Amino acid sequence: MYERKTSPNLNCGLDLIGEVLYGKWKIRLLWFIDQGHKRPSELLRKIPDATRRVLNVQLKELEDHELITKKIYPVVPPKVEYSLTEFGKTLIPVIDALGQWGDAHQDRLRDVILKRAVSSALD
Amino acid sequence: MYERKTSPNLNCGLDLIGEVLYGKWKIRLLWFIDQGHKRPSELLRKIPDATRRVLNVQLKELEDHELITKKIYPVVPPKVEYSLTEFGKTLIPVIDALGQWGDAHQDRLRDVILKRAVSSALD
DNA sequence: GCAATAGGGGATAAATTTATCCCTATGTGA
DNA sequence: TCACATAGGGATAAATTTATCCCCTATTGC
Secondary structure, three states: OOOOOOOOOOOOHHHHHHHHHOOOOHHHHHHHHHOOOOOHHHHHHHOOOOOHHHHHHHHHHHHHOOOEEEEEEOOOOOEEEEEEOHHHHOOHHHHHHHHHHHHHOHHHHHHHHHHHHHHHHOO | OOOOOOOOOOOOHHHHHHHHHOOOOHHHHHHHHHOOOOOHHHHHHHOOOOOHHHHHHHHHHHHHOOOEEEEEEOOOOOEEEEEEOHHHHOOHHHHHHHHHHHHHOHHHHHHHHHHHHHHHHOO
16 A cells, blocks of 8 residues: 655645545545445446546545445455445535536536646647 | 646536646635635745645646636736636635535544554554 | 845656556356 | 456556746845
């Protein structure tokens, strides 16, 4: 596992939430788990742009941060289910606010994001 | 400037907001600008863990994404002021929600973040 | 002339995060 | 016997983000 060389910032609420939500797919993972997609394979199908490996890594971090729990069923083929903890559930309204803002402004956002991407590609 | 080699995900609201808010200090920059700390040197003082360079880079991205505007006064020594655009202002309630969650759970968050940092340092 | 001020930005290094590749395990069904 | 499904994880490479260093502008005050 990668070992951090610098210590995290823990000064304010924004630092703290950043520490647990930073990661390309974490928010989406919490969201889909809350929607009832609990198994790793389901999550992978829901987030096809991610690789299995990264999802595992990020799920592990969410678990370490006590936002989700992992239940392993001793069956073959393996079955695993993730669930939000009570703590994790308190994040859902916040994630909802993020998603709603993004949805509400999606056209404009696509526009400005692509505009910047294109102009930087032109040097 | 760094040129992206992969294209951004723009599927859903969460992708979109992620594209504009991702960056270690962006949320804080928006927040402090909204609080009236508009000059680069003020922002740097408010965010002492960041370097001048990164703040400039991230401010530029926020500007490209139309969340802030930059006003350069033609005086010496130079004076610059950033302000939120109307679009940027719509993000403030969302950022507020993030910060409030972080503040509300700060003890627990410090605890789980440090616990994970320590155990990974022990291999 | 020289330092201080306020703001910028290029080049490069270091840190961090994601992606790729490959290998493990165990039943089930063709 | 072989492929498939389901989940995991090590090693390493590539991508991306941050940090460091150093230099530039032009004026005011000493």
